[in-house]
Amino acid sequence: MQIQLESQPYSSIQADALVTYFFDGDNKIDGLLADINRGMDDRLAALASGGEMTGKQLEMILIHFPEGLDAKRLLLVGAGKPNKFATSDLRKIAGAALRYLKSRGVKKFIFLTREGERGPAAAQAVVEGLVAADFESNKYHTEKKPDREIQSVSLAGFDAGLGSDLTSAVDNGRVIAESQNFARDLINEPSNHLTPRMLAAKAEAMAKEVGLGVEILDERKIAELKMGALIGVAQGSVEPPRVIVLRYTPENPRPGAPVLGLVGKAVTFDTGGISIKPANNMEKMKYDMGGGATMLGAMRAIAFMKPPVSVIAVIPATENMPGGRAQKPGDVQVAMSGKTIEVINTDAEGRMVLADGICYARKLGCTHLIDAATLTGAIEVALANVHVGAFGTPREYLDKFLESTKAVGEKMWPMPIDDEYREMIKSDIADIRNTGSGKGGGAITAAWFLKEFAEDVPWVHLDIASTCWIDEGRPWQAKGPTGVAIRSIVDFASKL
Numbered sequence: 001m002q003i004q005l006e007s008q009p010y011s012s013i014q015a016d017a018l019v020t021y022f023f024d025g026d027n028k029i030d031g032l033l034a035d036i037n038r039g040m041d042d043r044l045a046a047l048a049s050g051g052e053m054t055g056k057q058l059e060m061i062l063i064h065f066p067e068g069l070d071a072k073r074l075l076l077v078g079a080g081k082p083n084k085f086a087t088s089d090l091r092k093i094a095g096a097a098l099r100y101l102k103s104r105g106v107k108k109f110i111f112l113t114r115e116g117e118r119g120p121a122a123a124q125a126v127v128e129g130l131v132a133a134d135f136e137s138n139k140y141h142t143e144k145k146p147d148r149e150i151q152s153v154s155l156a157g158f159d160a161g162l163g164s165d166l167t168s169a170v171d172n173g174r175v176i177a178e179s180q181n182f183a184r185d186l187i188n189e190p191s192n193h194l195t196p197r198m199l200a201a202k203a204e205a206m207a208k209e210v211g212l213g214v215e216i217l218d219e220r221k222i223a224e225l226k227m228g229a230l231i232g233v234a235q236g237s238v239e240p241p242r243v244i245v246l247r248y249t250p251e252n253p254r255p256g257a258p259v260l261g262l263v264g265k266a267v268t269f270d271t272g273g274i275s276i277k278p279a280n281n282m283e284k285m286k287y288d289m290g291g292g293a294t295m296l297g298a299m300r301a302i303a304f305m306k307p308p309v310s311v312i313a314v315i316p317a318t319e320n321m322p323g324g325r326a327q328k329p330g331d332v333q334v335a336m337s338g339k340t341i342e343v344i345n346t347d348a349e350g351r352m353v354l355a356d357g358i359c360y361a362r363k364l365g366c367t368h369l370i371d372a373a374t375l376t377g378a379i380e381v382a383l384a385n386v387h388v389g390a391f392g393t394p395r396e397y398l399d400k401f402l403e404s405t406k407a408v409g410e411k412m413w414p415m416p417i418d419d420e421y422r423e424m425i426k427s428d429i430a431d432i433r434n435t436g437s438g439k440g441g442g443a444i445t446a447a448w449f450l451k452e453f454a455e456d457v458p459w460v461h462l463d464i465a466s467t468c469w470i471d472e473g474r475p476w477q478a479k480g481p482t483g484v485a486i487r488s489i490v491d492f493a494s495k496l
């Protein structure tokens, strides 16, 4: 899909459709829309007064052969109440418009922004919305759908006087959304097409393509480093584990400057191990590498955007299988840090692989940490598929991260991590146990387990178990992997 900034007047651009948006306010037909309405003999005003055009968020009004426009269709998208509108809503509006028009066979359209949204932030949001909405996966269908393809989108109405600020916003928007789509492609892959070794090979290829440093730790190196928690999980599978390490170094790094560590859970399939999961929905556990894919996507975007901070990604990758050598409930494993873990439930494997991932990231010199993981079913109970559960210490560090989530329009909610929950992972026989002893608070005890390895290093933990994959599509987003958290992490890295 081509995306270009257009300086020609919108009314004389040839296209299959022209898209713009309008608000649920007293005066729906104002500004730009008033101009379009004038060319159309007041027909928009008639729609508005007739009650057919309310401005409700993502309401779609399609008009064929609009008078006064060279485009063949006019699509008006509801933008909701004007006082609730934010620039990041443009992502949904542009994305929903793309999916609506794509399903109708449109090949080329114009996105006309409104007065007040003419700058780089708006342009970036629109491009992100378009590119992410264009994502779909039909890799394993042998009969492909008829060619429904958006070939080109022209961006109109933006402030051309902003010059290179505007073009770099368009470039950044594309990079970020393509990096989300890169992660989404990985998350979609079935586990027989994406073992830990295959994931490592794909990460390595991506790193070389975009100019990141890369090192893949194999099972020998992992044993040498005494990553006992990761090995404990991996030993139930015939597929050997890998640890993927990617490095981004800015030009002229300052000595003593912060180093951001991104640790992602990449369990390429989670059967639960000996504490095996029920068959129902188990196929979805191919997406248990979503945290690792998130960090690969973030690193890809960082490689292009070149923020002034060093970033290291550490991605422990393994299967969780109930093979003959599998770890068993009651086993005690010695993590890389030296801490001992009593394995109460082999299905609480994500925190174990992250324990060694976090420890290794610290060993590599990371001064600040973010981890992302499809860690607990409990986070779905707490937040459904709306918010990512965000944990972290110290609180100021978490708050700074949450500012990034707001800036990029990703919903995340701060979760508590009070000392009372620490009691629940005490073990009779080892330093900690891998599940909570109490009832409830499952996402929080999991986070506490990770904190035992992050210790005093500023750390944010994102539980994306319920947000990394959606079972039903949204107007602006296909069903399946969402690519959530990448935008926030990239924004945060650029501000650290």
Ligand code: BES
Residues within 6 Å of the ligand: 270, 272, 288, 345, 347, 348, 349, 350, 374, 375, 376, 377, 378, 434, 435, 436, 442, 465, 466
């Ligand atoms: N990968 C799962 C968490 C998960 C559940 C991700 C649903 C996506 C959708 C994780 O490894 C797991 O099994 N967690 C257990 C922990 C429990 C045994 C303490 C859970 O949440 O049930």
Ligand code: MN
Residues within 6 Å of the ligand: 270, 272, 320, 346, 347, 348, 349, 350
């Ligand atoms: Mn599990």
Ligand code: ZN
Residues within 6 Å of the ligand: 267, 270, 288, 347, 349, 350, 374, 375
């Ligand atoms: Zn898991």
